[in-house]
Structures are given as structure tokens and as C-alpha cells.
Amino acid sequence: MNRLAVIGSGISGAVCASQLAGKYGVSVTIFDSARGPGGRMSGRRETTEDGKELVFDHGAPYFTATNADVHRVVADWEARGLVAEWKESFGSFDFISRTFSDYEKDGSCKKFVGTPKMNSICRALVSEPGVETKFGAGVGRLEWLEDEGSWSLNGMDGQNLGHFKGVIASDKNVxxxxxxxxxxxxxxxxxxxxxxxxxxxxxxxxxxxFALMLAFEEPLSSIPLKGFSILNSKVLSRAYYDSSKPGRSRQSENWVLHSTAEYAENLIAQTGLQKLPAATLDKVAEELFQEFQNMGLSIPRPFFKKAHRWGAAFPAASISEEEKCLWDGKKKLAICGDFCVSPNVEGAILSGLAAASKFNDIFSSL
Structure with missing residues (x-):
């Protein structure tokens, strides 16, 4: 049996592993340093001081499926109850004119979300037959064994994680x-x-x-849209009413705001990439919320407010748009992710499909 290692359980790695195991019958082991799957599609479960449980999609808010191959995959997920269409009004808010524009009345492409959370898709894919998962297992070293024609993986602690006929790296940190x-x-x-x-x-x-997670007791009735980009702000780039997604709890009004890259870059230039202290994240949360209030929409204080830093989750370039993944056939190494195709979930899915196909071509010719 050809055994492959997938490093990273974000949507690209999860799609690749699912295709390899389910469609091509290959044994796959996923390694991820995180506690669970999802990557940028991860969700956050928070508990307030009075014991109320809150859930946020603090990474990718939704995704689209304009490519035919991606559409087929998403249709299967929809049939399995893993995704649903987010049928709401979206648009933009201009900080200068203080006005909303509903620019999607023309029936632009469907927006999909995982149900009941965004990472439900990844969780289901990495749990399929033929896929073994090892969470909390960061890979510290990849060694090519020329004589065997295989890869040896070692953990961050130096422990050997096994030998594999091929490797798919879907995590940029590799x-x-x-x-x-x-x-x-x-x-x-x-x-x-x-x-x-x-x-x-x-x-x-x-x-x-930086993502800001907010929970309010009452609906923000002054906001007519469930998701919108924010124009002419140096601090905020977009906002989404998380609770309006299919399958979400409506016990509170949960919102997720994203900062601009400019704001995040300036702060990271001062703090570096090390883990931020709670006091710094609290300061970020208050600054982002103040900008939200500065929209002039009479937004009340939330009963929950917390910031999260995405240091490298959003690629700013595509390095393999034509091939959709990088491939070394001699060493049977594929590199896939949204950074290969386009900086979004659909790009990540396409790249994962392409990486799986590369291995199928190799093994089916043996």
C-alpha cells in the first residue's frame, strides 16, 4: 500500500486527503500542530464569564464555487449536509459618506458556509475511511531517503513520525x-x-x-446588511453577522470584523510574530471596536469582545495558477494551498484537488 503524508489540515490538505483516500484508495496520514482541523476555516468556541457559550467563524467568513470541479465537490458536501448557502444581503459601507451600498442585488455567485461551523467541512473530510489524523503533531523535519525513494518525517521533538512514499505540504510553514x-x-x-x-x-x-469577535444582546438594527466590506478606513476592512449563517445559534448577535492588512502590518512591525500577550490583544480589540463605533451607527457595547491575530493566513500572491499546485515527480512531493491558485477557499480546494490528481497519475501508472 502506498502511504502518503499530508502536512496541514486546512481545506486544501483536507480536500487532498479525502480525494486520495476516498477516490483513489490511497492510505493517508495527516499531521497538524493544531488541536483540530480547519486552518483559516477554523472556528472559535468561547465561554463568557457567566457561562454562556459562543461560537465564531473568525477566519474565512464564506466561500464561492465558480469553478466546475469545485462546484461538483461543493454539491456533494451540500448533499451530505456539510455546507449550506448563505442567502443574505451583502454590500459595502463607505466611511467618508457614512452610507451602505447593496451591490449584490444582481444575483452574484452563491456564498457557501460550513454547517454548523466553517470547520465542519474539514472535520468531516479528515474523518473519512483511509485517512488517519495526528493533531498536536507538528513536523520539524522532512528527510529524503534516496535509497528507499521515500520521505522520513520527524516531529518537533525529533521523534520519528514514519516513512512515506510521498508528501503533500499544504502548510506554508513547511x-x-x-x-x-x-x-x-x-x-x-x-x-x-x-x-x-x-x-x-x-x-x-x-x-x-486581526479578527475581532463581538457578541451583543440585541440585534444591530442600524445595519441593513449581513456582510459588508468597509471602504476608506485604515483600521477595518470588512464585517459579518455570523449569527445569520445557516445552522448558527441566534441566542446572541455574533459579529466578526477583520482589520485592514495595513493596521495588522503596523502592529506586527512593533510586536514581531511571537505570541501576543493578552493585554496587547485586548488593546487591539478595543481599537477595532472603536472604529466600528466610529461608523456612526449607534452601536452599543458588546457583552463579549476578543481579538485574534492571523499572522500569515491570507496569501498576497499566487505562485502556480496554471498547474494549481507545485510538483516534484521524482521525489513525489506536492505543495498545495490557496497561495498556489487564488487567495481564497475556492483556490485552496482547487489546489488540493490538483495535488491529489498528481499522485493518482503516478500510482495508476505503476
């Missing part, structure tokens, strides 16, 4: 210099092992972002 900034160690993948890919993946620009 090869990014940012891994060194965070850990003080070289990235797991030595780029000298893949010289043909090295120039493309040496540094992928990213847009950092």
Missing part, C-alpha cells in the same frame, strides 16, 4: 522562513532538496489580519 521567525529553527523542508521549486516557494507574501 518551507517558509516565517517558521524560523516563530520557532528559531530552520523550516522542515530543506529547499536544497527541491531546487526546481525553491525559487517559487522561498518567500510567499502574505497579508496579516
Amino acid at each position: 518551507f517558509s522562513p516565517r517558521f524560523t521567525d516563530l520557532t528559531g529553527r530552520p523550516p522542515p523542508l530543506d529547499l536544497h532538496l527541491v531546487p526546481e521549486l525553491a525559487s517559487k516557494i522561498k518567500e510567499i507574501p502574505v497579508d496579516p489580519c
